[in-house]
Amino acid sequence: MTAPTRPDQASPPAVNPRHRPSGAGIRRRRRVHRRDLLGALLSVPALALFAVFAIYPGLRVFYLSLFDYSLTAPPEFVGLDNFRFLATDPRFRETVLNSIFYTVGTYLPALVLALLLAIVLRRMTAGLGWVRLLYFLPVATSWVAIAVVWRLVLHPDGLLNQTLGLDVTWLSSSSSARWALVIMGVWKETGFFLILFLAGLARLPAEVHEAALVDGANAWQRFWRVTFPLLKPITAICTIIAVIRGFQSFSPQVVLTDGAFGTEVVNQFVYKTAFESARMGRASAVAVLMFALLIAVTMVQLRVFRREDS
Amino acid sequence: MAIAATLAVVAAGSAACGGGSDDAAGGNVTITFWTHTHPPMIDLNKKLIAEYESKNPNVKIEYQTIPNTEFNTKMLTSLSTGAGPDIINMDDNALRGEYLPKRLLAEIDPKAFGKSSVGEVEADYVPGTLDGAKDAEGKLFGVPSEFNGTAFAINTAHFKDAGLDPAQPPKTWQQVVDYGKKLNAAGHKQAFNFLYLHSGWYSQNFQTLANQTGGSIVSADGKTANLESEGTKEALRLWVELARTSGISDPKSSSRDATAPFQDLASGTQSMAIVYPWSMDQIKESNPDTYKNLAVVPLPQPTATSTPVNRVYGYFWAVNNASKQKAEAWKFISYLASQKERWLTDVSFVQPVKGWETSAPAKAMPFIDVIAQSYGTGKYDQVGPHWAEVQDTIRDAVDAAVFDGKPVDEALREANEAVQRSIG
Numbered sequence: 001m002t003a004p005t006r007p008d009q010a011s012p013p014a015v016n017p018r019h020r021p022s023g024a025g026i027r028r029r030r031r032v033h034r035r036d037l038l039g040a041l042l043s044v045p046a047l048a049l050f051a052v053f054a055i056y057p058g059l060r061v062f063y064l065s066l067f068d069y070s071l072t073a074p075p076e077f078v079g080l081d082n083f084r085f086l087a088t089d090p091r092f093r094e095t096v097l098n099s100i101f102y103t104v105g106t107y108l109p110a111l112v113l114a115l116l117l118a119i120v121l122r123r124m125t126a127g128l129g130w131v132r133l134l135y136f137l138p139v140a141t142s143w144v145a146i147a148v149v150w151r152l153v154l155h156p157d158g159l160l161n162q163t164l165g166l167d168v169t170w171l172s173s174s175s176s177a178r179w180a181l182v183i184m185g186v187w188k189e190t191g192f193f194l195i196l197f198l199a200g201l202a203r204l205p206a207e208v209h210e211a212a213l214v215d216g217a218n219a220w221q222r223f224w225r226v227t228f229p230l231l232k233p234i235t236a237i238c239t240i241i242a243v244i245r246g247f248q249s250f251s252p253q254v255v256l257t258d259g260a261f262g263t264e265v266v267n268q269f270v271y272k273t274a275f276e277s278a279r280m281g282r283a284s285a286v287a288v289l290m291f292a293l294l295i296a297v298t299m300v301q302l303r304v305f306r307r308e309d310s
Numbered sequence: 311m312a313i314a315a316t317l318a319v320v321a322a323g324s325a326a327c328g329g330g331s332d333d334a335a336g337g338n339v340t341i342t343f344w345t346h347t348h349p350p351m352i353d354l355n356k357k358l359i360a361e362y363e364s365k366n367p368n369v370k371i372e373y374q375t376i377p378n379t380e381f382n383t384k385m386l387t388s389l390s391t392g393a394g395p396d397i398i399n400m401d402d403n404a405l406r407g408e409y410l411p412k413r414l415l416a417e418i419d420p421k422a423f424g425k426s427s428v429g430e431v432e433a434d435y436v437p438g439t440l441d442g443a444k445d446a447e448g449k450l451f452g453v454p455s456e457f458n459g460t461a462f463a464i465n466t467a468h469f470k471d472a473g474l475d476p477a478q479p480p481k482t483w484q485q486v487v488d489y490g491k492k493l494n495a496a497g498h499k500q501a502f503n504f505l506y507l508h509s510g511w512y513s514q515n516f517q518t519l520a521n522q523t524g525g526s527i528v529s530a531d532g533k534t535a536n537l538e539s540e541g542t543k544e545a546l547r548l549w550v551e552l553a554r555t556s557g558i559s560d561p562k563s564s565s566r567d568a569t570a571p572f573q574d575l576a577s578g579t580q581s582m583a584i585v586y587p588w589s590m591d592q593i594k595e596s597n598p599d600t601y602k603n604l605a606v607v608p609l610p611q612p613t614a615t616s617t618p619v620n621r622v623y624g625y626f627w628a629v630n631n632a633s634k635q636k637a638e639a640w641k642f643i644s645y646l647a648s649q650k651e652r653w654l655t656d657v658s659f660v661q662p663v664k665g666w667e668t669s670a671p672a673k674a675m676p677f678i679d680v681i682a683q684s685y686g687t688g689k690y691d692q693v694g695p696h697w698a699e700v701q702d703t704i705r706d707a708v709d710a711a712v713f714d715g716k717p718v719d720e721a722l723r724e725a726n727e728a729v730q731r732s733i734g
Contacts, residue, residue, distance in 0.1 A: 071387065072412040072414060172506070172562045173562070173714065174713070174714050258508055260705060261713070276382070276698035276699075277698050277732075278386060279696065
């Protein structure tokens with residue numbers, strides 16, 4: 001058994017003469033070091049702005065969620081009262097459910113539609129750029145502008161009813177208003193995911209498909225066994241973005257229904273609670289809960305996709 | 311977005327006060343003045359500012375207009391961070407509900423009006439009309455820039471089409487239904503509609519009916535929700551009867567564009583509507599042909615023997631409590647308020663000083679007798695802290711009963727619980 005070596009008795013690490021830095025190497029290393037230092041210094045203003053306008057206010061929201069703060073009087077510490085109130089508040093519960101309905105109702109069909117369209121469109125040899133532009137136009141247009149146009153489309157005498165021969169009062173009924181928002185959402189958001197899926201498909205190796213074809217796989221098998229698994233990373237990103245975009249929804253509800261007829265979503269609730277009712281503490285508590293919910297959902301999504309990958 | 315929305319105010323939390331320098335005794339003074347957007351009002355404000363500045367070369371008025379839909383939010387957040395204007399022009403709902411309880415406004419300065427006491431200022435106005443700018447202790451915080459009472463407009467051409475005599479307008483809501491059926495038969499399918507624009511409009515229409523039926527939203531002390539009282543239930547039943555059960559119009563086809571609230575009446579689609587003095591002025595501008603056919607008559611009541619009850623509301627000029635030039639701000643308000651006849655002539659805004667209806671411009675105004683009568687029988691809305699939540703609740707109850715067919719009792723029971731949570 002060997003006695004333990006005291007640190008002061010430890011022999012110096014052996015240096016391989018071949019790896020001993022030369023004068024040129026030292027100069028290069030110093031150059032790199034200086035460059036890194038300069039880079040760090042240049043990033044300080046951006047980091048400072050980020051800290052002041054993102055990190056500090058974000059932390060402040062967490063802090064305020066523990067206070068009763070009406071904007072015009074100093075915040076009063078109330079512990080977890082805001083969270084207790086929200087736990088039993090039917091309006092908050094309803095807005096969360098409305099957000100979930102909107103997110104699932106809009107983004108699930110949008111993702112499926114985008115994937116199908118991407119598979120069809122990738123075979124196009126001419127005019128793909130124009131088709132992509134066409135689908136991307138709604139994405140590039142602001143939600144408010146889109147919602148104003150859709151108010152006309154969804155009018156009882158509007159384009160949608162006339163085209164489909166329907167007699168639905170889309171925006172003034174609890175049974176149809178939420179679907180009106182979903183229809184408009186699918187129309188606007190599909191293009192965004194289409195672009196992502198097209199980019200993902202373009203990167204797939206052609207040899208794998210050719211091999212599957214040689215093995216006698218039919219179109220469905222090639223999609224399900226080859227294309228879809230290879231698209232997992234893009235699908236994962238699209239799904240995460242979809243959930244976040246869905247829960248961030250605000251403008252379409254404000255412009256189309258102002259939250260009436262069971263369409264009030266969480267962000268609208270936060271806005272009204274904070275700015276119309278001047279309950280900043282409670283609004284901050286909702287923001288904290290939604291932050292936690294979105295982090296949790298994203299973690300679950302990532303875990304699911306990783307497990308499927310492995 | 312949830313966090314971002316909240317961050318906006320937090321980030322603004324340390325903004326500096328916009329009050330400027332202390333009252334300058336003879337020195338240069340800059341006064342900031344914010345109003346909502348109403349084009350004729352903006353034009354007159356600009357003229358009066360130019361006149362005041364030329365008479366007072368040391369005073370500069372910085373005038374800013376804010377879209378109606380953003381006005382309350384922007385004003386409240388600005389005042390809360392000490393960055394608000396010196397002078398605000400705000401409706402009585404916001405004043406009594408948010409601004410006065412939070413002590414955001416300064417008490418009126420009678421000296422600026424050439425008076426020795428607030429009582430002397432009050433003595434100039436029709437009794438009760440200044441209540442919209444008083445706090446719970448009866449202190450006065452503003453003077454009215456406009457004062458409105460509900461009236462009823464009928465399209466006389468539609469009446470003639472239906473064989474109805476425009477000189478015999480409906481006096482009760484039941485007559486509105488009866489006349490509506492005749493108007494329908496004559497091809498006018500939108501006989502009468504309420505305005506379904508946003509929570510504020512729902513709330514004011516509901517309070518108009520509740521004033522008449524003896525209902526209320528909260529108890530007199532503001533601590534208990536009162537939506538399940540018989541009078542309040544009667545108000546919603548009346549609404550449902552007029553809008554849904556009677557079938558005299560389809561509420562789903564009502565225009566919901568808040569930027570043009572009386573579009574259906576103005577376009578000649580609707581035959582009867584609840585209106586205010588300013589709405590007639592808007593229709594005159596936008597649809598002069600329809601305007602020629604409109605008559606303004608007293609608001610129908612629940613029964614022919616009911617004591618007439620209307621709804622009144624006002625906008626008031628008031629001074630930010632954080633302003634460092636309150637005296638100068640009140641002097642400018644005094645100048646604005648002194649131009650009563652021009653407010654009537656140019657904008658159709660009534661300032662309810664005693665005898666206003668006998669002035670030459672008032673006599674030249676159409677329907678002035680009806681409007682003057684409505685002031686005498688008007689009630690201000692109930693209001694309280696966090697009233698926006700209460701208004702949203704009323705909207706949801708009306709939507710549920712009118713559009714979804716939910717029983718009135720059930721809709722109001724749910725609403726009562728929600729209101730109690732808001733005020734509790």
